[in-house]
Amino acid sequence: MSPAQKVATVDKIRLSGKFTAAKMPALTSCFKLDEARNCELKFSWLMLGLDTQWQPIIPKALAFVLTVGRMKFCKPIYRSLFNWPLARASAIQQFEASRKTMHPITASIIAKLLN
Numbered sequence: 001m002s003p004a005q006k007v008a009t010v011d012k013i014r015l016s017g018k019f020t021a022a023k024m025p026a027l028t029s030c031f032k033l034d035e036a037r038n039c040e041l042k043f044s045w046l047m048l049g050l051d052t053q054w055q056p057i058i059p060k061a062l063a064f065v066l067t068v069g070r071m072k073f074c075k076p077i078y079r080s081l082f083n084w085p086l087a088r089a090s091a092i093q094q095f096e097a098s099r100k101t102m103h104p105i106t107a108s109i110i111a112k113l114l115n
Contacts, residue, residue, distance in 0.1 A: 003038040006031050010044040014051060021054035034060070043073050050080035050087075058087045062094050071106050078110050 001009070013019050013027070028034050033045040046064055049057030061081060065074045081091035092114065099107045 001031070003036070003041050006033075006036075007038075007041050007044050010041070010048055014044065014048045019048065019052055021049075021052040024049055024052060024054040024057070039068055039070075039073065043077075046077060047080065050077065050084065053084060053086070055086065058084075058090060061087075062090060066094070066098060069103055069106060071103075071109065074106055075109060075113070079113050082113055 010027075010031075010033070019027075027048075028045070033041070036042045036045065042064060046057060046061045050061060058081070061077050065077050068074070078091060078095065081087040095110055095114075099111070102110070
């Protein structure tokens, strides 16, 4: 499958709302999603993991937003992390630590998610 086909597949699974965290390891392994270098594909996988509250996705999502500063990716990931009690403290800590190196508009919008 091409990266675009994988993105479409993962997005369709995510939108179904029927996927569970228990299935994440199999999907990740099948499509080698943890090795994806395509930002769109990695983002779709991260959002599915966050939606299902699959705990191993937390450090991967935090690492992704540090390396890819696009608002398109950062805002939804941080929103999901802030809204997940298990991930909230780590996400806030990372955001506060990296805020000064972020684009000012991105930092401002992410900060508003906390309020």
